[in-house]
Amino acid sequence: MSQMNRIREYFKTVGISTGARCAKALGIHSDVVHSRLQDLLKAGWVRKVEGCPGFYEYHESPTAGRKSPVQDLLWRAIRIAKRFTAWDAAQYSGATLDYSKEYIRFLMAQGLTSKVGKSGQQAIYQVKENPPIRTPYMRSSGKEEERHERIESGWTLMRALLAGDREKASEICEQLIRDLKNGNGNH
Numbered sequence: 001m002s003q004m005n006r007i008r009e010y011f012k013t014v015g016i017s018t019g020a021r022c023a024k025a026l027g028i029h030s031d032v033v034h035s036r037l038q039d040l041l042k043a044g045w046v047r048k049v050e051g052c053p054g055f056y057e058y059h060e061s062p063t064a065g066r067k068s069p070v071q072d073l074l075w076r077a078i079r080i081a082k083r084f085t086a087w088d089a090a091q092y093s094g095a096t097l098d099y100s101k102e103y104i105r106f107l108m109a110q111g112l113t114s115k116v117g118k119s120g121q122q123a124i125y126q127v128k129e130n131p132p133i134r135t136p137y138m139r140s141s142g143k144e145e146e147r148h149e150r151i152e153s154g155w156t157l158m159r160a161l162l163a164g165d166r167e168k169a170s171e172i173c174e175q176l177i178r179d180l181k182n183g184n185g186n187h
Contacts, residue, residue, distance in 0.1 A: 003028055003179070004036045008045050011058040018054045027178075029171045031156050043069055070095050074103050075135040078113065078127055085122040096151070106138040 003026075010022050019037050023030040037056060040046045049055035070093065077092035078084055090100035104125055107113040112131055117124040153176055160169040 003032060004039060007033060007036045008040055008058075011040075011046050011056060014058075016049055016052075016055055016057040019056065020054075027175075029156075029168070029175050031160075031168065032153055032172070032175065035156065070099065071103060071137055072135045074100060078104075078107070078125075079131050079133075081127075083116070083124060083126050085119065085124055087122060103138055107136065110136055112136060 006026055006028070007022055010026055011017060019033045020030055022028075022037075023033040026033070037046060041048070041056075044059060046056045047059045049057050073093035074089055074095050077089050081088060081092070086097060086101045086104055089095070089104065090097045093100070095103070104113060107127075108115070108125075111128065113125045113127050115123050116126045153172060157169055157172045157176075160166075160172060
């Protein structure tokens, strides 16, 4: 189970808690928990407890059951832009460049976009006229979420190293190693 899912399940079980308590209970570095909590806030799975700084409570996401909120954001960005590069779609949606490219390939296979040229090394795509408003969902294996978490952990590790915080860097490395040993992130 990914770290984000573990954190979400923790809050689903306990209801209200702090990020620090969650980190201690799950054995995940507090910086990683804080980062995942921000993602869960954006996705609507948790919300801040009013009047209690640092406390979060579980909240059933309005996007629960959807295959990917990232695909919703990508589709919205692509529909608005009309002509775009994979980089543009990634920038406007917050998706990774690789995921953006994968989703664009899916849309091309569905006949919703087409390649219309190049700008330097980047392909330029165009969305078909009158595209559907509903997001076309590509089946997801969950690998993207796990990869995103590994990337985020890597950046947290780099910030700790640059700040000279060896203890924090060591904790993050240990957590990454535990995840790899448990099969969480070996994709």
